Amino acid sequence: MNSLDLHSAAYAQAVALKRRQLVLGLLVLLVCVLLSGHIAEISYSKFFDNIGAFSSYISRIVHLENGQSVLSDPAEWFWGWKKWLALMGETLLMAYVGTLLGATAALGLCFLASKNVTANTTVVFATRRLLEFSRTVPEMVFALIFVVAFSLGPLPGILALAIHSTGALGKLFAEVVENIDMKPVDGVVSTGGSWLHKVRFAVLPQVASNFASYALLRFEINVRGAAVLGFVGAGGIGQTLLEVIRKFYYADVSALLVMIIATVMLIDALTERVRHKLLGQERNS
Amino acid sequence: MSATDNSLTHAYPVAQRQDALRAQHAALFMPIYESHWRAIIWFILAMALFIYGLMSLGLTFARLYGGIGELGSMVMRMLPPDPGRFNAYLYAMLETLAIALLGTLAAAIVAFPLGFLAARNTTLNRLVQFMARRSFDTLRGVDILIWALIWINVVGLGPFAGVLALFMADLGIFGKLFSEAIEAADDKPVEGVLSTGGTSLASVRFGVLPQLMPVMLSQMLYQFESNTRSASIIGIVGAGGIGLILSEQIRTLELQQMSFVILMILVTVSVIDFFCSKIRFSIIGKRAH
Numbered sequence: 001m002n003s004l005d006l007h008s009a010a011y012a013q014a015v016a017l018k019r020r021q022l023v024l025g026l027l028v029l030l031v032c033v034l035l036s037g038h039i040a041e042i043s044y045s046k047f048f049d050n051i052g053a054f055s056s057y058i059s060r061i062v063h064l065e066n067g068q069s070v071l072s073d074p075a076e077w078f079w080g081w082k083k084w085l086a087l088m089g090e091t092l093l094m095a096y097v098g099t100l101l102g103a104t105a106a107l108g109l110c111f112l113a114s115k116n117v118t119a120n121t122t123v124v125f126a127t128r129r130l131l132e133f134s135r136t137v138p139e140m141v142f143a144l145i146f147v148v149a150f151s152l153g154p155l156p157g158i159l160a161l162a163i164h165s166t167g168a169l170g171k172l173f174a175e176v177v178e179n180i181d182m183k184p185v186d187g188v189v190s191t192g193g194s195w196l197h198k199v200r201f202a203v204l205p206q207v208a209s210n211f212a213s214y215a216l217l218r219f220e221i222n223v224r225g226a227a228v229l230g231f232v233g234a235g236g237i238g239q240t241l242l243e244v245i246r247k248f249y250y251a252d253v254s255a256l257l258v259m260i261i262a263t264v265m266l267i268d269a270l271t272e273r274v275r276h277k278l279l280g281q282e283r284n285s
Numbered sequence: 286m287s288a289t290d291n292s293l294t295h296a297y298p299v300a301q302r303q304d305a306l307r308a309q310h311a312a313l314f315m316p317i318y319e320s321h322w323r324a325i326i327w328f329i330l331a332m333a334l335f336i337y338g339l340m341s342l343g344l345t346f347a348r349l350y351g352g353i354g355e356l357g358s359m360v361m362r363m364l365p366p367d368p369g370r371f372n373a374y375l376y377a378m379l380e381t382l383a384i385a386l387l388g389t390l391a392a393a394i395v396a397f398p399l400g401f402l403a404a405r406n407t408t409l410n411r412l413v414q415f416m417a418r419r420s421f422d423t424l425r426g427v428d429i430l431i432w433a434l435i436w437i438n439v440v441g442l443g444p445f446a447g448v449l450a451l452f453m454a455d456l457g458i459f460g461k462l463f464s465e466a467i468e469a470a471d472d473k474p475v476e477g478v479l480s481t482g483g484t485s486l487a488s489v490r491f492g493v494l495p496q497l498m499p500v501m502l503s504q505m506l507y508q509f510e511s512n513t514r515s516a517s518i519i520g521i522v523g524a525g526g527i528g529l530i531l532s533e534q535i536r537t538l539e540l541q542q543m544s545f546v547i548l549m550i551l552v553t554v555s556v557i558d559f560f561c562s563k564i565r566f567s568i569i570g571k572r573a574h
Contacts, residue, residue, distance in 0.1 A: 036387050042445055228431065
């Protein structure tokens with residue numbers, strides 16, 4: 001047997017092993033899918049019987065009550081624009097306040113969750129678990145609980161957004177802090193600075209622009225979140241959206257959806273510009 | 286320069302040294318309201334908006350205080366967690382996972398061919414690409430809970446509506462991610478296959494797919510993780526999964542059972558995250574962040 005044969009034999013063996021793994025993986029996946037299909041009550045007949053209903057639903061939401069296309073009479077389509085715009089404003093404000101509260105809390109906690117700034121491992125561990133808990137519980141679940149404790153309205157929604165943002169931002173912030181240059185920190189410590197001096201003068205200047213950029217990203221996400229928090233009664237435009245969907249006010253559904261999507265896209269574009277500017281500033285400095 | 290520094294630190298009395306330093310680094314010694322006035326104005330505006338938000342949204346101290354008292358008593362009533370109807374919870378959790386798996390998989394399968402249409406280098410023409418991209422944007426712009434409400438109108442309450450809701454939202458996400466992966470794929474392996482006499486099918490199979498598969502699989506795993514979280518809340522609007530049980534429990538104030546269900550969600554999500562990162566690790570061969 002020459003070396004070429006040896007190589008090709010080894011190659012064939014390796015390929016056969018990979019194939020076996022692939023087939024095995026696909027089989028496991030197939031079993032999971034079949035089980036899931038059974039559990040999730042997938043029914044092709046229901047789907048294909050009703051797929052017409054979906055397209056007719058879509059076509060109904062883009063037609064006014066008089067049967068005309070919504071585009072034919074935008075004034076009639078957006079008949080409630082004053083009310084809706086106010087609700088959209090409330091949604092944005094909820095996202096803003098929630099993000100700011102969450103970012104502030106995350107700013108306070110992230111230094112305690114960073115090994116290089118906080119020496120006490122117990123504090124680091126406890127802070128990290130706290131952040132993990134607040135970002136793993138979905139904000140809808142927080143909202144459900146807070147609606148009972150704080151009664152209906154934007155307040156429970158804001159708190160839900162704030163807690164979830166604290167968890168998500170706290171983790172990101174802590175990662176940024178753990179990647180800083182330690183020389184300024186050593187400098188402040190060597191001149192006898194306290195923990196607070198260290199954070200204020202050595203850490204914060206290095207991380208501020210990254211923090212702001214992450215907070216803006218979170219604001220984007222929270223705008224989307226705030227738009228549906230109303231489904232559980234936690235304020236914003238979601239409550240009205242739920243109503244018009246449940247009561248089959250078709251044209252209103254599309255009007256509200258267009259409004260939400262447009263607002264989200266606008267916010268995305270704006271924050272992206274600001275973030276580029278912030279990160280550009282950091283590179284220049 | 287070093288000579289000057291030396292003289293600055295040693296030869297002169299303190300006051301003179303400070304004056305010299307001030308003269309050298311004028312920008313650093315400027316009062317903060319002069320050097321950072323833009324930032325200060327932005328900060329004041331941001332705070333004003335924040336305070337306006339607090340007031341107009343009814344975030345008063347009294348309400349907050351009362352609510353926190355109520356919340357504290359709720360948390361006390363949540364403890365200890367009570368497994369209650371454990372089998373029903375377990376089944377609902379399985380239903381949640383089933384919804385997440387089917388939604389992710391179906392969306393990935395449909396998004397795969399559509400991704401080629403939305404990628405700059407493989408699309409039919411610019412119009413098709415533009416339309417595909419905008420369609421994905423729209424699908425993504427509508428929240429999963431909204432899709433769930435719409436599909437409930439079509440196929441009725443239950444997990445099937447949840448699967449379809451995740452499918453719609455994921456189609457938008459995968460369409461975008463897959464088309465970006467296709468655009469990022471390197472041409473050289475394709476040229477290599479063609480230069481050895483391979484057919485164009487072979488060039489896709491051996492030149493393009495090996496580049497795409499790991500990226501796409503890892504994106505699918507990420508999405509499955511995220512869908513497990515989403516699928517556990519879509520039940521709140523009636524689209525199956527454990528969210529239905531959660532919203533019933535909060536309505537009837539079965540708080541001990543509710544805290545058990547929340548813990549169950551947390552554990553399941555962590556387990557899924559753990560296994561997904563294991564699988565991703567074995568596919569990509571390195572820990573992806």
